[in-house]
Amino acid sequence: MLRYLAKRLAYYLVLLVAAVFLAYALASAALDPRAYFEEKHPRPSTAAVDRQLTALGINDRTPVVIRFGHWAEGAVLHGDLGRTIHDTSVNADFGRRIWVSLRLLVVGSLLGMLLGVLAGAWSAVRQYRISDRALTISSFVLLSTPVFLLALFLKNGAIAANQASGHQLINFTGYETPGLTGGLGTHLADWGVHLLLPTLSLSLTGLATYSRYQRGTMLDVLGSDYLRTAEAKGLTRRRALLKHGLRTAVIPMSTLFAYNFLGIFTGAVFTETIFGWHGMGEWFINAIRENDTNSVVAVNLFTAVTVLASGFLADTLHAALDPRVRG
């Protein structure tokens, strides 16, 4: 098993290097940091721009392979991902934003998965009944609502709720109230109030998506012989469904979970922007707009790592859930 894991990791490393190099080359070709400096007022001299660009390691007059070599040397030897276009540390941005993203996304994603699985399984058991149809229709409505629209609805709802109660019950901008004083409890409550809407938006979307998949896998399982066997043994239908049915129906979902959960770190651009959270997604969009090559590459590196980690997590989850693929 250890040998297998080591091999797997080595293989991932090769993929990672390839992915990062390609991302670096693409970012260097597509972005134009020179233009960023040349558009400044007063316009600096070409030599000054060159100096600045070289200092940041993103001078387009240096061949891209050499630039990548310098960048990679720093990244590998010192764990230094370079400087942003504003000459601040990419690492610092990274470290700050990843926690923001995590805090924003973890509860919503997990909740979406859990609710999606339960709703999907329930819906499958009640196939074609009113409750199943209602869930089907509402998930399609949710799925066809763009995230920003959903978020706006939620915001409006929150405003209405706040006005009706006369208090700032729900807070939907940023992740904490600046300058708040008090104990841990006060801070936690403040976080909760800020998290409510983004979490709701994420888990609703998750619920809609996952419940569709789970309904399908559960339906496959419902007609299965082993469920009938479980009942023939004397298990009640509910126990048979929960223990033998759901347990098997959740296996195909593991891959989806792994990829979606880690993938969401860089994919929640709308959610972050709308609720004013300065996370990874927002960083990525800003970096592209500002021709900030190093930041773009850093986000790409992070994405590559999460994709590979997702693959690994998916395989591990799958093997843990399904004995047939082990060994």
Add this chain to the structure above:
Amino acid sequence: MTTPAPLLTVHDLRVEFAAARGRATTTAVRGVDLTLNRGETLGIVGESGSGKSVTALAVLGLLPGTATVHGSVALDGQELVGRPARELAAIRGRRIAMVFQDPLSAFTPVFRIGDQIAEAVRVHQRVDRAAARRRAAELLDLVGIPDPVRALDSFPHEFSGGMRQRAMIAMAVANDPDVLLADEPTTALDVTIQAQVLEVLRTAQRETGAALVLVSHDLGVVAQMADRVAVMYAGRVVESAPVDELFAAPHHPYTLGLIGAVPRLDRTGGPLVPIPGQPPALHALAPGCPFAARCPLAVPECRAAEPVLTGPGEHLAACLRSGELAAERPAPAEVYPVPALPPTRSPAPAARETLPRVLSVDGLRRTFPVHKGTVFKRKVGEVYAVDGVRLDIRRGETLGLVGESGSGKSTALFEVLGLRPPEAGRIELLGQDTAALSAEAAHRLRARVQIVFQDPMASLDPRLPVGDIIAEPLQAQGADRGRIAARIPQLLTQVGLEPDHAARYPHEFSGGQRQRISIARALAVEPELLVLDEPVSALDVSIQAGVLNLLQQLKAELGLAYLFVSHDLSVIRHLADRVSVMYLGRTVEDGPVEQVFAAPRHPYTRALLSAVPLPDPVAERNRVRILLPGDPPSPTSRALGCPFRPRCPVYAALPAEQRPRCEREAPGPAADDVHAVACHYPAA
């Protein structure tokens, strides 16, 4: 003397399935009466759609939510129909337990076998985990699973089919049930494994004293196991009697027809008795006897009202003319019209030598690499799927190729049809060595060999009309339109269909008719060799008989040679001139069918033949059965010596000084023997 009250009484059981909106409901079971006494075995026989499985599931209350059950099911006088789900759950598995058909899908794939059996114990008994586990091990031991404690930790996919079915039986008897329902418990298994599992069922029944309800389509299995038999047709019991009486003197024409339709291992040739037509659609039943449309004895009164199940003593039949059948005891062929088949005789061995060879295969081998690893695949071994097969077919001859699943029959077949140089050995098809074929010669040769597949639904394109399906091989060989247009009606008539069927689509035909279409397609290019890969195993007995008769007729008319692959020895016995038996990728015995079946020489052939149940309860009781231990080994290891050795009863009985030969030398069949056997110590 008073008769004790029956254990289980089913009275006027009716099951309806709600259909999709706008369609009529289907009544799958239409008033079934059954009684089951303590300790007895009741066989329920019927073809697909007769309602036999639905009846069994209705007794357990395990039908899907779309089903409505009426009537009465009483266990020891307690009514089960309409009981609350919780009370039924308490009865299931404790008083009535069930063994299902497909043992692979009947276990939850993600839980260990031991846990699943222990769960059955703990649902009904207040015991702790360890005690339940000990009980599970005892049960596995009871059903003959070697090393039961270790087997507890296996997952279902790690068991072979036979082992899984044993475990299934172990789970069913975990709580000493009063009634054991077995729904086609051996249908998915090979015949030697079937013999083992039936033996285990008998053991389980003896140990628990349970009454057994055995649902099966196989008259042989029922004749072997049952005390009483109920025959079902179109959702009702049409005849019910003690097993000997039922087989000796059936009182219902359907039962008579079924018995006549089954090819027999202990009898040769002759046409089978097909029951004309096909079972009625249950959602659109005409009034009167549902069998009347297919019944040669039907009189106008039969169509007026459905006859009730009645009769003298224990022998009941639902037929107006059962009295006549009881009195006259006609043979099936005296009641049913039997097609006159032109005589076909296998040529004498001397004459056979002069006939041209259609197919000659010698020393054929085909291996497949075994890979391991998901990212870095590496070869870790080889599967010897075919490892020393020889075949010899002369013009106009039928060779039956017999073997259990995994024996390499299909691989051998596709090697022959591939028209490629074999990995090892030699294939000569119609006088041409496939190792030396040009692409063009291969294309021409392909027209002279055609194949009919097992599944008549999957092998016909559902979106093509039948005429186009049959025309395809002709088009592939570049025939002109005029010839194709003339050939299609001709072919359809030849296989017993109507010329105007050409415009219809496959789904409009029944299974038997679809297989006839496949045969017509294969015959389109006038092949000399027809390869038939399990052509009737997907069909019901009464339909199968018609297709087998057709094959015999075509062979006589067209002088075709057949390579007939089947796991069903009775069918081979019925149809083939010569037979070739395969075990683990090798030919172990071949010869003229009468000789091999009358005096099998290889211990495997002997065991195989003795495992086939005969549809004759008297003969069944007087038979000596050779039970082979264990399962066929994995073909990934190519052991030294005879591959059959681990299961061989002859080897097991050999004196020590004679054993090394079996351990070191792989026996090969003598190449020119008429009846050759690959065994060092064959039976005389």
